[in-house]
Amino acid sequence: MNAVGIDVSKGKSMMTALRPMGEVTLLPQEFLHTAPGLDWMAHAILALAKDTRVVMEATGRYHEPAAAALSAYGIYVCVLNPLYIKQSGAGSIRKVKTDKADSLKIAKYGLDNWVDLREHTPMGTIRQQLKLCSRQYNIYMKTVLLLQNNLISLTDKTFPGVNELFSSPSRADGHQKWIDFVITFWHRDCVCRISEKAFTTRYEKWCKRKGYHFRAEKAAEIYVRSCELFVTLPKDDNTKLLITTAAQQLLAGKMTLAALRAEMSRLAQQLPEYDTVCAMYGVGETTAAQLMAEIGDVRRFPRRSSIVAFAGVDPAVAQSGKHEVQSTATTKRGSPHLRKTLYQIICTYLRKAPEDEPVYQFLDKKRSEGKPYFVHMTAAQNKFLRIYYARVKECLEAFDTQNTVQD
Secondary structure (H helix, E strand, O other), rough: EEEEEEEOOOEEEEEEEEEHHEEEEEEEEEEEOOHHHHHHHHHHOOOOOOOEEEEOOOOOOOHHHOOOOOEEEEEEEEEEOOHHHHHHOOOOOOOOOOOHHHHHHHHHHHHHHHHOOOOOOOOOOHHHHHHHHHHHHHHHHHHHHHHHHHHHHHHHOOOOOHHOOOOOOOOOOOOHHHHHHHHHOOOHHHHHOOHHHHHHHHHHHHHHHHHHOHHHHHHHHHHHHHOOOOOOOOOOOOHHHHHHHHHHHHHHHHHHHHHHHHHHHHOOOOOHHHHHHHOOOOOOOHHHHHHHHHOHHHOOOHHHHHHHHHHHHHHHHHHEEEEEEOOEEEEEOOOHHHHHHHHHHHHHHHOOOOOOOOOHHHHHEEEEEEOHHHHHHHHHHHHHHHHHHHHHHHHHHHHHHHHHHHH
16 A cells, blocks of 8 residues: 655655655655646556555645545545644654655544545535635725724714614615715715705705615714714814725725625525525525534544534633543634634524523533533534534435436
């Protein structure tokens, strides 16, 4: 048998092959992540004995070209969490860090753990696109929060409390009434320097043009409040530039989020487990898409404990000799994006307190035992994931069985 260790970096990989007893069957070679380079890599591996397995570390997006290309050739590929390689040790007390040494270390790990290596299953196009959309959504969400705080900070100097004038939530296209209002009425003087009747007429025309509901009482309320405000920036071109630019940037960000939510929902609906995931308590369209994006096909996890470890919501173990720590923090070794989504779902359980839901019953039990907040929240996330794993796995297996019968 041959274990091929690949040390992946940006745009290239270093590859070494070992047989048992430390016999080197392929000296360290560097391959570029180009179409010809990946072809040469695949043919070099295929030239080895049939019983060959390739081991590489999951390195963000850098390992994906090599893993996809080799899998397309029918080569057994195992993608590991880098922590496994790090904890395995180098077999030497010397500190050596080179691409050649790393590829040799990875190959040695493959030989030592041969029977435990799990074959990497390339992600389907839809799941890959869904994951990319979900990650982009998280990035833009952070940006939008920054832009929103920035706009509120600026309007506190020109129109304090304008963000609290309207309770309307964001529309499906991302527009929000208070942001559109600020783009037109960017300073209190845009309201109170004209008569109440003139403002009401202008506000009514603005509502019709933007598609918002008009109420004369609301116009009167806005006029009275604006006349009572004290501002620190004058109504001039500089202030207008700052406020309108910030508002337009925030609006663009919210529209981007709306477009990504719609695309995530469209992609998620094409996957067989979508209805099953949406039927789970506390899961909406967006959180369903995010769960499915981060977890992928649950069948890649051999056990429920595997998906819990992937999310990093399993408790750490600390024991040595007669000493054993009774209370330890969660490992947090898995996906932070998945943990964030799980936390949002469990917060829904806390707000609505559904007495008949097993996850809430488990959460309430832990609270009644006096467990700290983060302990019972993490325990509930663990419980939710185990239920998710069972239901979705059953759904996918039934879907595959149905397709097999039809064929």
